[in-house]
Amino acid sequence: YAPEVYAKGAANFARLLEEGILIRDPTPRYYVYRLRMGAHTQTGLVCTASVAAYRAQRIRRHEFTRPEKENDRVRQIEALNAQTGPVLLAYRDDADLDARLAAVTGTAPEVDVEGGDGVRHSVWVVDDPGWCARVSERFEAMPVLYIADGHHRSAAAARVAESRAAADPGAGAEASYDYFLAVAFPAGQMRILDYNRVVRDLNGLRPEAFLARLADDFTVTPADAPVSPQRPGEFGLYLSGRWYRLSLDPARVPDDPVARLDVSLLTDRVLAPVLGIRDLRRDPRIDFVGGIRGLGELERRVDDGGMAAAFALRPTPMRDLMAVADAGKVMPPKSTWFEPKLADGLVSHVLD
Template identity: 65%
Template sequence: MRLARAFAGLRPAPGRAAEVIAPPYDVVSTEEARALAAGRPWSFLHISRPEIDLPPGTDPHDDAVYRRGAENLARMMREGVLVRDPAPRLYVYRMAAEGHEQTGVVAAVSVAAYEAGRVRRHEHTRPDKEADRARQIDVLDAQTGPVLLAHRGSGALQALVAEVAAAPPEVDVVAPHDGVRHQIWPVADPARVAALEAALDALDALYIADGHHRSAAAARVAAERRRRHGDDPEAPWARFLGVIFPAAQMRILDYNRVVRDLAGHTPEGFLEALRRRMRVEPAERPVAPERPATFGMYLDGRWYRLALDPSRLPEDPVRRLDVSLLSEHVLEPLLGIRDPRRDARIDFVGGVRGLAELERRVDAGEMAVAFSMHPTPMEALMAVADRGEVMPPKSTWFEPKLADGLVSHLLGPAP
C-alpha cells in the first residue's frame, strides 16, 4: 500500500465552513467547548465534544457521549451541513497566522506504514486516552481528528503543492476561536492525484508531530476490523486521516513547566542548590531562552536566566533535549519530580499562552516556581523518532493548530 492515498472526504457544504470549524477536541475543556459552541448549532464541537449536549457533569467517557457524537454527525449530514465528496480526493491545506504560513496535503495515511515504522513516533501514548479515541472512531465510523505529520522535504512534492495552491482556494475561512486562516484546495484530477500520491510515496518517512493517540487509536480500530473482516489493505479503516507538512515550515513553540512547591527548599536555598549545578543570573525582564541548554526561571517574584555548561551536554539525542536536561539537573534531583507524566506537582504551559501566564500562576500562589524553555527543534524530534526512541512528555507545542471539521474520513457508508 502507498504511504498516503486520496479519499472521499467529508467536508462542510459550500459556504458552511465558518459555521462548522472548531478547535481540536484535546485543546479545550468541556466548559470551554460548551462556551465556544454556544449559539453555533453546526459547530464540529457537537461531534468532537458531544458531552456539551448532555447534562452538566456527564462523564465524557459515558456511552451516551459517543452515541450523541454519532447522532450529531448523522444529523449534520442529513441536513446537508456536511457533505461527502463523490470520489477520492487529496486536499492541499494551508494554515496562516501571525506572519507564519505552512502548506501541506490532507491524505489517508497507511496504518501498515505506521505499524512498520515508516510513520515514526516520538511519544508514548496513555492507554486510557488511546481507548477513548478508538471508541470514538469506532462508534462514529469516522476519523474526525487529523494527525499532524511532517516530512524532511521533497522538491517534487512541494512543486506539485505550489501548482495546486496557485489557484484560488475552494475554502478560505478564519477560525473564530484562534484567528488562524485555513485554506483548502481539493485535488480531483486523476493525473494530479496520481502525481501527488507518487511524490508522497517517495518520502522515506513521515513523522508524527501531534496526534499520537489519534494514530494509535486508528491502528487499534484497524486491527480489530482486520480480525472481524479479514485483511483488506484497501478498506478505509486501513488508513488514518493525516495532514502532511514539510518539517521546515512547521513551528514549534516553547512548552514550559510550573511546579507546585519547592520540595522543602526556601527560595534562597533553592537558588543556592541551583548555583551548584548551573550558572544562575538575575534577569530584568521575562526570559525567553534563545538557545538550547538555557532556561528562564520565575521564582519569588523575580526572573532568572539559567545556563548549563555546554561541555556537560550528552551526545544522546533524548538526553540532550532541553526538557530532559531540566529534568536531570533540576526537576528530579532538587524538586523530587521523577515522573513528569504522572506527578501532580508539575504542570505544563504551552508557549502560546506567553510568559505572563507563568508569572500569573506563581504570583497567585498556585505554583511556586516556573521554568521557561527553548522550543524543541524539529530536527531533534526527527532524530529521536529515527532512532525509535521517545521524548519526555510535553516536549513540543505546535502552532498553529489544525482545525477539526474541515475534512473528515468516513470508514463506512454515510450514516
C-alpha cells in the same frame, strides 16, 4: 466517556451528511490545507496514511500513549464509522512537493474560514488524476514520515483496523479502515512553541538555597526582563518576583537524542534531583504552560501565590523530534506544543 456522548456524536455526523453540510467525494482526491496564524503560514496535504506503514515504523512516533485516551478515540471512530480528527504529520522538506502544493493555493479555496482563535483554515480540493499521481509518487519515495501530534488518533486507528480485519478475515484487498486521516506538512514550515513548567514548591528549600543548588550545575545570572532561552541548555527561571538565566556548559549536554533535549536536561538536573519531581505525568507539584500563553503567564502563576517558581524553555526543534523518532525512542511528557492547530471535522475519512 458515557455511551450517550458517542451516540450523540454519531447522530450529529449522520445529520451533517444528510443535510449536505459534509459532502462525500465521488472520486479519490487530495486536499491542500493551509494554516495561517498571524505572520505564520504552513501548507500541507490532507491525505489518508497507511496503517501498515505506521506498524512498520515508516510513520514514526515519539510519544507513549495512554490507554484511556486510546480507548476514547477507538469508541469515537467506531461510533461514527469515521475518523474526524486528523493526525498531524511532518515530512522532511521537499522543494518539488512544496512547489506543487503552493501552486494550488494560487486559486480560490473551497473552504476559507477563521476560527475563534484567529487561525485561518483554507482548503483546496484537487481532483486532477495526474497531479494526484505525482504527489502520491513523491510521498511513496519518502523513507519516513513523522507523527508530530495525534499519537492517540493513529494508535486508535491501528486498533480499529486490527479489530475489523480480524472480524472479516476474507476481506482480501486493503479496506478504508487500513488508513487513517492525516495532514502532512513540511517540517521546515511547522512551528513548535515552548512548553514551560511551573512548580508548586521548592522541596523545602528557601529561594536563596534553591539558587545555590542550581549554581552547582548552571551559571545563574539575574535578568532585568523575562528570559526566552535561545540555545540548548539554557533556561529562564522566575522566582520571588525576579527572572534569572540558567546556562549549562555545552560540554555537559549529552549526545543521546532524548537526554540532550532541554526538557530532559531540566528534569535530570533540576526537577528530579533538586525538587524531587520524577514522574512528570502524575506528580501534582508540577504543571505545564503552553508557549501560546506567553512568559507573562509564568509570572502570573507565581505572583498569584499558587506556584513557587516557573521555568521557561526553548522550543524543541523539529530536527530533535525527528532524531528521537529515528532512534526509536520517545520524548518526555509535554515536550512539544504545536501551533497552529488543525481543525477537527473539516475533513473526515469514512470507513466503508
